[in-house]
Amino acid sequence: MRDRHFHPFVAHRVSPGSVEEPALRRSIRREPVRIPLVELRDRIPEPELMDTAEQAAAYADADFAQPHDALVAMFRERFPGLVSGRLLDLGCGPADVTVRLAQVLPGVQVDGVDGAAEMLDRGRERVAAAGLSDRVTLSRLRLPAPAQHWARQGLYDAVVSTSLLHHLADPAVLWATIDAAARPAAAVFVWELRRPASTGAARALVDAYSGGEPEVLRTDFFNSLCAAYTVAEVRAQLAGAGLRLAVEPVGDRHLVAWGHT
Numbered sequence: 001m002r003d004r005h006f007h008p009f010v011a012h013r014v015s016p017g018s019v020e021e022p023a024l025r026r027s028i029r030r031e032p033v034r035i036p037l038v039e040l041r042d043r044i045p046e047p048e049l050m051d052t053a054e055q056a057a058a059y060a061d062a063d064f065a066q067p068h069d070a071l072v073a074m075f076r077e078r079f080p081g082l083v084s085g086r087l088l089d090l091g092c093g094p095a096d097v098t099v100r101l102a103q104v105l106p107g108v109q110v111d112g113v114d115g116a117a118e119m120l121d122r123g124r125e126r127v128a129a130a131g132l133s134d135r136v137t138l139s140r141l142r143l144p145a146p147a148q149h150w151a152r153q154g155l156y157d158a159v160v161s162t163s164l165l166h167h168l169a170d171p172a173v174l175w176a177t178i179d180a181a182a183r184p185a186a187a188v189f190v191w192e193l194r195r196p197a198s199t200g201a202a203r204a205l206v207d208a209y210s211g212g213e214p215e216v217l218r219t220d221f222f223n224s225l226c227a228a229y230t231v232a233e234v235r236a237q238l239a240g241a242g243l244r245l246a247v248e249p250v251g252d253r254h255l256v257a258w259g260h261t
């Protein structure tokens with residue numbers, strides 16, 4: 001029997017601006033089950049903010065302990081000297097990574113920013129439950145922030161971002177923000193999804209890693225995989241931004257860009 005999730009008649013590349021592109025976007029946004037099978041030579045952008053209550057609740061309630069502990073462990077391995085100072089988490093969402101970082105870095109003051117109020121509400125509950133309200137501050141901030149914002153804030157010893165880049169309409173915003181917010185020689189750690197080769201491969205990753213999750217989370221995960229960048233694209237972004245960070249694939253669906261400003 002033919003797999004009802006896929007439409008084999010559109011099993012070819014969909015170019016931005018082509019006749020099929022609006023249909024593909026509609027089908028991904030509104031009917032996550034009816035996904036055309038296409039190569040993902042180009043990314044399919046998704047909305048920037050995750051600001052519906054349903055999205056925030058599903059994301060905040062999901063169990064990301066394994067991947068988030070793994071990325072926090074990777075951060076510590078790569079920056080063992082970071083034991084004090086100030087760390088900024090860009091696009092902190094419901095602060096699961098933010099709190100895990102604060103827990104393993106007891107001497108560090110942690111600031112998280114996000115443009116979505118719903119996410120921050122969930123994040124503040126998590127910070128309070130972890131007993132970290134004196135050391136972790138979450139603020140609403142839509143990137144890009146005005147240049148003076150970071151000067152007012154004071155520069156950071158470390159800037160972290162996890163799963164934000166693929167949401168931004170312009171990826172240069174992330175790299176310019178890091179450049180503006182970090183002090184010279186600050187630690188930078190950007191953890192991201194990596195775009196698979198096709199919507200079929202994206203669907204397989206969704207099934208493998210969020211099989212039992214609510215549909216809203218599975219749809220967001222699928223859309224995020226389609227919106228993510230490849231290692232080569234991130235390297236090109238960094239070259240354009242003048243940031244000398246290493247970019248490495250991690251496992252079957254992530255990449256990390258890291259180093260010092």
Ligand SMILES: C[S@@+](CC[C@H](N)C(=O)[O-])C[C@H]1O[C@@H](n2cnc3c(N)ncnc32)[C@H](O)[C@@H]1O
Pocket residue numbers: 048049050051090091092093094095096097113114115116119141142143144161162163164167168
């Ligand atoms: C996939 S979530 C990642 C949250 C968290 N970093 C994590 O790894 O669990 C992406 C977050 O980026 C936020 N975001 C997207 N675009 C943004 C922008 N332009 N300014 C600020 N936050 C943004 C969204 O609201 C969302 O909370």
